[in-house]
Every structure is written in C-alpha cells, then in structure tokens.
Amino acid sequence: MNGEPTHGPTDETVPDTTPETDSATGGTGSAGHRLTAALTVGSRVVVRYRLAEGSESRATDFLGELVARNDDFVVVDTKTERVKLIRADVLAAKDVPPPASRPGRAHERISADDLELLMAKGWQAVDRAGLGDWVLRAASGFTGRANSVLAVGDPSLPLDKAIDYAEKWYADHERPPIFQVHGEQGFVVEDQPLPAALLERGYVVGGDFDSWRRVLVMTGLSAAVPPLTEESVPVTADAELTMDWLMAYNEQRSVVPGVTEAVLTGSEGQLFLSVRDPGTRRIVAVARMAIHPGWAGVFGLWVHPDHRRAGLASTIVSAVAMVARENNMPAIYLQVSGDNEDGVAFWRDLGFTVHHEYTYLARPAG
Ligand SMILES: CC(C)(COP(=O)(O)OP(=O)(O)OC[C@H]1O[C@@H](n2cnc3c(N)ncnc32)[C@H](O)[C@@H]1OP(=O)(O)O)[C@@H](O)C(=O)NCCC(=O)NCCS
Structure with missing residues (x-):
C-alpha cells in the first residue's frame, strides 16, 4: 500500500501548535487571524x-x-x-471536524455525544483519566465541567461497577463525585440508566446549585453573526492569558490560583478576548474562544454590569465569529445555564439555538 520512505515529513504534516494571533481588532478590516x-x-x-x-x-x-x-x-x-x-x-x-450524524446545517448535524467530547477538549481538566469511553475529570473544584465524569459512551464496566470506580477515583482526588449527563432538550433524567442509578444512590439533579440543574448547549453559524463595523468598539484578542484578563474574569467567578490558569490555557488553542473602557482603560468585557477543527467555542462571556445593553457582548461575539470565519470554523458552540435568562436571551438574539442540554448529578453537601 505504501511506498518506500523517500523524504522527511513536510511542514504540513507537523503543524505549528501556537496560534499566531496576538493583536487588537475592530472596525471592518480583517486582522488576518x-x-x-x-x-x-x-x-x-x-x-x-x-x-x-x-x-x-x-x-x-x-x-x-x-x-x-x-x-x-x-x-x-x-x-x-x-x-x-x-x-x-x-x-x-x-x-477534521467530527462527522455529520444527522441532517442540518454545520452547527446542527453533529451528534450530542461528539459535541460533548469536542467541548471537553475546549475546557480541559487538570487531572483526567479514562474509564472506557467515560472521562473522569478533576481541577480542584474549578467549574463543574472540569470536575465531573463526562459520561459519554460505554464505561467498559457494568454500570454499578463503573460508578463505584468513579466514586473511588474522586475520593482519591479528594473531590466529591459529580456526573455530567446529557440528552435532548427537555430530557427526563430518570429515563436514562446512569442518572436513574445515581438517584438511587442519593445523588440529586443539580447537586447544590440551581445553575447545574439544566445547562443548555447552544450552537450557531459563524457566518450568521453580524460582522464588526466601523462603529464597533475595539476588541483585543490575545493568544496569551494576561493578568488583566484574569482579573476581569475573576469578577464573574471565583478562581483557584494556578488551576484556573491551567484550565483556561489547557486546550489545543484558545484566544482571550476583551474590551476596555475607553476612559478608565479597565477591561469591562471578556470571553475565551476555544479553537477546534471546524468549530469555535465561547467560554466565560461576561460584561461588567455598568456596561451592559451597550452591545459589548455582541461585539465580542462578532470578533469571535470573524476569527472563526477566517479559519474555516463554520460552527460555534457555548454552554449557558438554563436559569440564566439574560444569557439565553442574548444568544437567542444572535440566532443561536439549543443543540441539546445536560445536567450534573451530585450528592448534596453534608
Ligand atoms: C449576557 C451578557 C453577556 C450580555 O451582554 P451585553 O453586552 O449586555 O449584551 P448586548 O448589549 O450585546 O446585547 C445584545 C442583545 O442581546 C439581548 N440581551 C442582552 N441582554 C439581555 C437581557 N438581560 N435580557 C433580554 N435580552 C438581552 C438583547 O436583544 C440585546 O439587544 P438590545 O440591547 O438592543 O435589546 C451580560 O448580561 C452578562 O455579562 N451577563 C452575565 C454573564 C453571562 O450570563 N454570560 C453569558 C453566559 S454564556
């Protein structure tokens, strides 16, 4: 089938792993990301x-x-x-992107399993272990996604034994066991064998957090997001995580020093986008963009409460979409808690739709 070796690998076979972007963008011009x-x-x-x-x-x-x-x-x-x-x-x-498994446009035809696996690559836990197809993840409690079992596929053990194994793994990591399970929008957890077994063990949907009860995975087309215009405020896109960006991110959620940085920078590629207040020069809006073949992911989108409803989040997403379009990423995903009405309204306004949803099952504290 193959010939004899005749020459060494070309550059194309060993792509650079470092995003080249480290620049500001704004207005209508392409920054060439x-x-x-x-x-x-x-x-x-x-x-x-x-x-x-x-x-x-x-x-x-x-x-x-x-x-x-x-x-x-x-x-x-x-x-x-x-x-x-x-x-x-x-x-x-x-x-190449995950395969199409159902009809629809680029952001619709991926299966929920494949999208879950892709999104996990966009937000990597610090400690990870495989259990068959399942992935056990821990990151000192920083975010549910990075501290839960990604229960996609076959764990390669009978269900009860797989749960025992996962519980032991989390005990060894001094973390409570949390399971992330997904289904189509509105799915009933009791109908699935894993959550049903977890409920019997005393787990509850959402654990201690309302925001964990139902998380929507929304997707949209990068081509459908309105482009940046001459009037758009400047958005900075850094390949490196800066202290300024992290401090602004810290205004929306608590960070675990060292671990948060590792998760934020732990994917194959990511960009840190921000908008500064022109007067104070403080960062007042942030988002992290994860980069995948054919897909972009948006994490941590946040606008300072004093600057909301002024189009900053829309401008950041326009910048994400511009980079996505320039890099052959037709589809964009994000996760938003079902109880975050502002967040869901924002994404719906941009034309994003619910692809599927997931929930966390955990034992209540105490
Ligand atoms: C959601 C959030 C990012 C929106 O930021 P923003 O800069 O205020 O959004 P924009 O000004 O670009 O809003 C664009 C459109 O989205 C919709 N929208 C935004 N916030 C909304 C709200 N609170 N209620 C209803 N619709 C809203 C509106 O249609 C709005 O257009 P309009 O102002 O002309 O009516 C901001 O409220 C926020 O940081 N919330 C906390 C963090 C969060 O929820 N992040 C999203 C999770 S993925």
Whole structure:
C-alpha cells in the first residue's frame, strides 16, 4: 500500500501548535487571524498518503482517529481498520471536524455525544483519566465541567461497577463525585440508566446549585453573526492569558490560583478576548474562544454590569465569529445555564439555538 520512505515529513504534516494571533481588532478590516491546530493523538484526521510506484493512483486518503504518531509512523484507526503509515510517505495531514450524524446545517448535524467530547477538549481538566469511553475529570473544584465524569459512551464496566470506580477515583482526588449527563432538550433524567442509578444512590439533579440543574448547549453559524463595523468598539484578542484578563474574569467567578490558569490555557488553542473602557482603560468585557477543527467555542462571556445593553457582548461575539470565519470554523458552540435568562436571551438574539442540554448529578453537601 505504501511506498518506500523517500523524504522527511513536510511542514504540513507537523503543524505549528501556537496560534499566531496576538493583536487588537475592530472596525471592518480583517486582522488576518490565521490559527493552526495541532494534530494530536485522539483527533479525527485525514491523512494524504503516497502509494507505492506502480499503484493505480499516486496517493490515497485515510480518515479516522489518530491513535499514535512518532518520527517514523502515524497510526490511524479508520472505520474499517487500523493503518500504520510510514511518516515519510505522509504527504499532508490535517484535523477534521467530527462527522455529520444527522441532517442540518454545520452547527446542527453533529451528534450530542461528539459535541460533548469536542467541548471537553475546549475546557480541559487538570487531572483526567479514562474509564472506557467515560472521562473522569478533576481541577480542584474549578467549574463543574472540569470536575465531573463526562459520561459519554460505554464505561467498559457494568454500570454499578463503573460508578463505584468513579466514586473511588474522586475520593482519591479528594473531590466529591459529580456526573455530567446529557440528552435532548427537555430530557427526563430518570429515563436514562446512569442518572436513574445515581438517584438511587442519593445523588440529586443539580447537586447544590440551581445553575447545574439544566445547562443548555447552544450552537450557531459563524457566518450568521453580524460582522464588526466601523462603529464597533475595539476588541483585543490575545493568544496569551494576561493578568488583566484574569482579573476581569475573576469578577464573574471565583478562581483557584494556578488551576484556573491551567484550565483556561489547557486546550489545543484558545484566544482571550476583551474590551476596555475607553476612559478608565479597565477591561469591562471578556470571553475565551476555544479553537477546534471546524468549530469555535465561547467560554466565560461576561460584561461588567455598568456596561451592559451597550452591545459589548455582541461585539465580542462578532470578533469571535470573524476569527472563526477566517479559519474555516463554520460552527460555534457555548454552554449557558438554563436559569440564566439574560444569557439565553442574548444568544437567542444572535440566532443561536439549543443543540441539546445536560445536567450534573451530585450528592448534596453534608
Ligand atoms: C449576557 C451578557 C453577556 C450580555 O451582554 P451585553 O453586552 O449586555 O449584551 P448586548 O448589549 O450585546 O446585547 C445584545 C442583545 O442581546 C439581548 N440581551 C442582552 N441582554 C439581555 C437581557 N438581560 N435580557 C433580554 N435580552 C438581552 C438583547 O436583544 C440585546 O439587544 P438590545 O440591547 O438592543 O435589546 C451580560 O448580561 C452578562 O455579562 N451577563 C452575565 C454573564 C453571562 O450570563 N454570560 C453569558 C453566559 S454564556
């Protein structure tokens, strides 16, 4: 299937992992935000591969999950087989978005499972362990997403044993066990085997927090977000997390020193967007943009209460969408608590719709 090694890997096969953006943007001009994503193990990739001389065609493509890579080989699990490709015969390779699993536009056709897995990459816990397909996550209590079991797929153990295992893992990490389960909008938790088993063990929907009872995953098209205009306030997009940004972020939620920074900067790529008050020069609006093949994620969108309803959040999302459009990311996701009426109203106003929802199950404190 493959030819003899003839040359080393090209730049295309080893993309830069560092976003190049570190600039301010505003008005109608394009700031040229070219981002590159890493080919990381676990990504869905397409690999263009040189075929041996005499083959019918010069090259072929392999689409699947990248399961290993080193200087000599690239290993890909395709739908039908695991292929071990000689690195020197890899002509090009790139990350690709999760597959379409239902009809609809770019932000609608991804499955809820795949979107959950993608979003988890956009907000990485500090400690992670696999349990079959499940992912156990911990980050010193900083956010539910980074401190809960992502219960997607098969845990590879009978359900009760899988829950026992997860509870032990969290006890070892000195954290309470929390499970994140998802379903279509309005799903009934008792109808699913995992939450039903958790309820029997004394877990409750939402644990101690109303905001955890129902979290909406909303999606939209980057092309549908209104563009920046000459009148738009300037938005800064930094590849690096700055102290100023973190201090503004800290106004909306408490941070865990060291851990918050690790989670915020822990994805394959992210940008930190902000708007400053022109008078005081203080940051009054922030958001973090996660970067994926075909998708952008918005986290931590916040506007200072004194500056709301002046279009700042809309301008930040316009900047996110501009970067997304420039980098072949047609779809945008975000999570917003179902009890956050302002937040839901804001995203609906921008044309975003509910893709699915999730809830956390935890034992009440005490
Ligand atoms: C939600 C939030 C980010 C909106 O920021 P903002 O800068 O005030 O939003 P914008 O001025 O760009 O609003 C654009 C439109 O969204 C809608 N909208 C925004 N806030 C709204 C509210 N409180 N109630 C109803 N609609 C609202 C309106 O249609 C608004 O247009 P209008 O002002 O012309 O009526 C801000 O209220 C906030 O920081 N809330 C706390 C954090 C949060 O909830 N973040 C979102 C979680 S994903």
